Amino acid sequence: MTSKYKDKDGDVVLTFNAQWVAWAHTISAYTAFIGAFVVGVALHYHKIVQNEWFGYPEEWFPSVSATIGDRYPERSVFMVWIAITSGPRFALVGLWYLLTRKPGQRLPGFVFAMGILRTLTCGGFTYVTSTDDHDWHDIFMICYIIATLPWTLGCIALSPPNPRAIRYRKIIASSFFGTLVPLIYFFIQHKVHRVPGAYTIYAFFEWALILFDVAFDTVAIIDFDTFEVVIKDVKGSSKGYVQWLPKYENRSTVPSAVIEKEKAKATGGIFAVHFTWSEALDTAAEVYHGFIFWSLLTSLGVTVWYFPLWHMGISGYEALVMCTIAPSLLAIKPLRRLVVSNQRLVHLLSMVGMVAYKIDSPVKRLFAVSFGLSMSCLGWAATLFGESVHEGRLESKVLAWAIGLILSSTLKFAWYTNNPVWPIMHAANGGWNGIGGILAVLAVFRFTRKGSLTSGEAGADSQRGGSSVLAACGFGGLLFGLHSLLSDTSTMILWVWEGYPIRGPTANTFGWMTAIAMTVGVLVGLYRPSLTTTWTAYGIGCVGAAVVTFYHNWFGYSGALAIAVYLMALSVPFLSNASKRNPAVVFGLGFFIYNFMVLFHVWVVAYAFVPGGPLVREHTDWVMATMMLLIGCGVLDLISTTKSPRRKTQRPSASTSQRRKFHTVAVGLVNVFFLAAAFMRFPANDYKPYHPEDRLITAGMWTIHFSLDNDMWSSEYRLRDLIKEMELDVIGLVESDNQRIIMGNRDSTQFLAEDLGMYVDYGPGPDKHTWGSALLSKFPILRSEHHLLPSPVGELAPAIWATLDVYGREVDVFVFHSGQEEDPEDRRLQAEYMSRLMGSTTRPAILLSYLVTKPLRGNYNTYVSAESGMHDIDPSDWDRWCEYILYKRLQRVGYARVSRSTITDTELQVGKFVVPETEERSDAIEALDETARDRRVEEGEVPVGWRFPAMFRGQGVRGHRYHVFNEPRYYNH
Structure with a gap:
């Protein structure tokens, strides 16, 4: 460092090596964190290692957040030094921009913007703690994390040709992102599973993340060492500016071409792309249009499902699932030429499905969706066929179709498994149909702005070897696999779910792993298609399908991830191959095979209501085997085609490589959005009952009719409102499994549990038929078992047996759905099974059930019996058929039935119970005779906390009112 001297432009006030900026940033940043750590451990060790579940000695190392944000003076130490860090930080970002900028390049400016954003958002979550404002703290944190990815990769891509600095950046960046996986895992172990000591391990990874984050920018010391900062006093005005002066030439002996290749390898070559707004808009439009296709396809099933649901059998509207075979019309050559030449019109006609939400009539809405989807299938088949003569353009459309599925699954995750543009959504239940529709129309115009490269006579390779029928089988099997397993990230997670204690993934905390597996699959299929189009890869895919079908918990989920990668990897070569064949055969027959598979996989659970159903009863394994056999046909065709002597492997052209990188960035952004949504959805797990002062547990039972109301709208919001207003602490839901194509692959329990602040047990998974x-509960679920009751003839009867921690006492809750009326022997066997199950526990217990019996008659006397030990909440209530609440060893204090309005076809039943403090008190309650147990008193004689909400008296609100003799009934002992 030198002091003042003079040159021709004025007095040089100060000169110093630019590396001191990076040193100042590193020292001040580490001092902020380490200083707070030292002060915190010295003054408040036991307090900062304490978390919401455990303290010392189970937890013995403090997390970053507890160290820097919870207590004085360590919080002040951190804030002072992080403020000092901001100066060198801004200077570092600015100097990096000046070092890396080049004429005509936009990447340095983009990386500079990300650096500034990271600096500002770091200050945001530092000075606005979660205690101050939880939402804004999370927003700043998410923005910081999002900006870190492009900053890190951008710095690697822009690094000067210094091998040592590039190597350090690659190692540190890999360590940083690699640390995120165990960090998330142990945080979930702590937050969700409440494992002692997990937070301490999480804290180590959290501190490692901080060290790597700062260390990455420390590497700038190496690059800045070749420059000096000169501050001049120009004409005595004390106006300084920065000038770069090279001290010495880079003496690296490594050729620049090799270094650039290494940087491109580390960043996937993404930042080597020549950015243009035109191509960016093309990519966005293509991916969004792909999302619209998947939105229309996934919406058909749930709109068709409404009709057999209300008819309790085949309605006739199921025939509309065949609307997807519209591509078979391309067998008519004049029509093929017309469609291929007028793709924009066909794609615009598909938008009828997007405006279907404006139609109130369920029948007309279904027809609008069917027409829109038929045009979408026809349009996509024509587009892929028309682009087949140009590898780059075809690949771009195939990628849009595949990434569109990932975007669809991502938005469904953000909307709690509902798609915001589905026709069962509207503004009242969280839909974004209007905005989604406008963007869809704009995307169509951009998607179709380039004319078709063929007149519709033939594709690029229509005469080559292979079989169009085999390709159609492969396409049909692939489409079914993608739709049934990957159109929602929670589907396969619920396949492997087995209850509490949690032994596998949960949908809201590990859905991102499914999305990442899908992304990896797309990228493998794009950049390494030879890895997927082999019999070895096919064998791995088959093993994955078998594992997720027959196993549960983490091992089962490993199979789910394997099949997710495999199916997505196949999408690129499969569709590229199919597009060069006869479109009427490949897509028309392919969609027909897909429709067959859809019905097949519905029949395995709906066997009691459909012709021939018993033949495939409970055979999801047959469905998976058939899917893989169909995919095998496609692999066979693809292998025979690639071995053709006319087939040559060519390196992608510059324009094709450019498009690939834009789509790679697009799928990366989709994943970033998914992770941000996952961060916002992370469970708090600090739920509280409504009336703990009275030791009250308010339990409800409701048949929610698959979360479709009487007018074919998704009903989660309306369910949520009534559950919240009735102050339910525990609720059993039946007819709740929507994880099939025909039901939209939804899970209403996710929204209800997270919005209401409740723990949830999904019950027997979708693979249990x-x-x-x-079960949703404000009280922690200690353990649970899933039961499939004897059902030799009719539909399977599911049951949950869960043990809750209720005010320090263990209380059992049973949720049960009996078989249908037409199968009396099934219902008799089920009644005996449930009676024995309930009688096997001596703990206080509640049954929330759908029994299909009349009060005081038949199987009722098996459920309410000496063997079960259960009592009816109101034996005098004769106006029941399906829903019943039974209990034992609890003090019953209230019972009500609340009318359903138009939400479902069944009322909400509610019971209020006081949990005795001791076992002796439970014994005393059980010793009461029936007259004392059923004694009724006036509302004014019971505490206020025991009373039902007054808003539903009389005519009630929104169509909900009490209707057990027009009012709730109260009991007291």
């Missing part, structure tokens, strides 16, 4: 039962 039931209509579903679920």
